[in-house]
Amino acid sequence: MKVTLHIWRQKSPADQGRFVTYSLDQVSPDMSFLEMLDMLNEQLIQQGEEPVAFEHDCREGICGSCAMMINGLAHGPERGTTTCQLHMRSFPDGAEIYVEPWRARAFPILKDLVCDRSALDRIIQAGGYVSVGTGGAPDANCLPVPKTAQDKAMDAAQCIGCGACVAACPNASAMLFLAAKVSHLAHLPQGQPERHERVRKMLAQHDREGFGHCTNIGECEAACPKEISVEHIAQLNRDYIAASLLSLVR
């Protein structure tokens, strides 16, 4: 099949950036989207041009490295998949495809399709962990976790931190990411001691990074490759209100 690509090329963070159009023939419908980009890069290298920079690693939808807006949709048209799991058979022959990096103030573009997502790491750093020391492992079975709580925690823990929720949100909010992290630990007994402090610290960091707020649009859930539900944002809001009230009382 044949495709026409309009790819965002930007040399450096300071560069203006623009769409550059490329045509590719002989694309196999069985190729993954990233393989199609590999093919383009091979051609560019042969022509002595600079290849398109993009992130990728596992190519199995586990690691969350690959991240691009494809025709305006985070990770492209298929639901519940990452870019690396997207195949060219999802596009018609002769398709025009626009490829852009994630766009959000908190995700500055480094080069072409690569943006700096370390803001998400800093949100975790602000409180998305359980701060017990190393060594001195707890005694056996001192932390019974009901099966139902485990299932809920796991639904949230599926987040791979790709940032699609931010890219899809008109407010560029990382609320679904934040909610997944908060909700995961909120459902587990080991997350309880720091539960309220965690949500306040993480939300404060979220705001400091320049992410927007949630206005219940729901694009994030639709874009999430792990199909994490916005219910977790409700959990986040409940925890945040409780934490704020408690801090007033104290």
Add this chain to the structure above:
Amino acid sequence: MAIDYPIYEHDVLVVGAGGAGLRAAIEASAAGVSVGLVCKSLLGKAHTVMAEGGIAAALANVDARDNWKVHFADTMRGGQYVNNWRMAQIHAQEAPARVRELEAWGAVFDRTADGRILQRNFGGHKYPRLAHVGDRTGLELIRTLQDYGIHRGISVYMERTVFRLLKDGERIAGAVAYDRERGRFLVFRAKAVVLATGGVGRAYKITSNSWEYTGDGHTLAYDAGAELIDMEFVQFHPTGMVWPPSVRGILVTEGVRGEGGVLRNNRGERFMFQDIPDNYKAQTAENEEEGFLYVLGEKYQGRDARRPPELLTRDHVARCIVREVKQGRGSPHGGVFLELQSFSQWYGRRVKNFNAAEHWKKKLPSMYHQFKELAGLDITREPMEVGPTTHYIMGGVRVDSDTQMSRIPGLFACGECAAGINGANRLGGNSLSDLLVLGKRAGEHAARYAQQHTSLPTIDAAQVEEAMRWALAPFERTHGENPFQLQQELQELMQNLVGIVRREDEMLRALEGIELLRRRAQQVAVSGNREYNPGWHTALDLHSLLTVSEAITRAALLRKESRGAQFREDYPRKDSANYGKVNTVVAKGPDGRMQVRFEPIPPMPQELLDIIREENGGQLPEELRY
């Protein structure tokens, strides 16, 4: 030539940020020393996330009879008794504490009815032992370590590849790296270095390993003067995807066969029934009916149904598949067929209104999605094509069993790039526990070593410049070989000549081929600039790939027997009298050439022998009779 480079100073430098590297970094940082963590791609995007089965630890939550002694004996049996017994002991003893620690840090596990960590059965483990979360345990493990580690003040250097270790006399002094994005060099000055770089899968054409697994740690250590052991033992998983090409090698979990999946050749024959080793005949089903009844956990002719031949050991199934393909009975893309339809039909006759599609989606959700998304194939209705894939290397850097330090003072290794615990074959589930237990120990002892050595080592500018000049050499050549071409040829060579079934004449040819490729690799040329240049990165990886390939081949030639993961067609039997008490050791000789030798395994102490005897029906295996 003066090249500008920044120098970063740390007490402990950890190379590799998978499970082992992260766990080591966390432990070292907890000891209060300054820690740097370098990784080739982004933090947390390591291969640990691919582990599906679980973490082996004798928690005894599901079967109260389990304890570290049984786990120890299972690990030794799996490794065919050439493991480092002390490491296997430490691993079995400390794994439960490491899992509970992970739980305390917020890891999610599947649960028993009363809220304890659920454990599942796995090949080679006597009792249900694998703590797990569905089929994404590795992902959960790395996420927990990453989230926990990220707040500890570890300096993380992402997308940097270390290509040379530096020494100050005998002692380790640091490392030289380049960053992928800009191609700039940087130097680390560190009292202790922990290697946790993972495996060597990319030396083979078909592998479940991603692009990063090029044997870097093995080669860094070898070049710096450390020894490698057990390099002949490379584990091939019998079922990987073979089509489409982009996903060739990705694992198809053993669970597919466990749930009734059947292997067939292109004539439709269920070939596994035709080749059941004598010593497994008593444990294997005599016909299709009994095999399917085993899947359901039912009785056959009044006794427990026995397992279908598809569930024979990994190495045997892999060899049978290779034979079918070699003899022209393979599937269109060079594998064999794995199908669920036979079971569906059989089961459909027993159960009314059996809905095959729903059944398989529930039993094998991730496999259903994997084939649907990657191959556009509905496994509930069509057969899969599968073939063996290079999965794991048991061999690696030789380290002390208690401290994980190599023979170079200050150089540590853990995880897949270190060796000892797995012997000739690794049990499923033991890799995640290995990286937690021994990763922690590596971090702890690296920190202690750094604290005991108050002075920072000296960086020798000549060593640094030499390394950088070496790395830049491919740019100087205008006409030369294409690095991708060489990598591909090496992968073909290893796949065909030092693969699952090995023979002396083929391996001697492989050695000649490797030597030739090495000479050609010195003539590799790359074009373009240093910024994000995959051609250049591949040119540098070639050195590592060639080094581990040669080590695997030389060790495999020396061990003239079949044991665990090594199958020699010319020596098809295990020869414990000659090879049951030795490890192969690879090191760089004074002339710079690779040398390989046997070294005796120290005798096992009495208390451990007693455990093995008890678990082995009152008998000691030949390897342990002194």
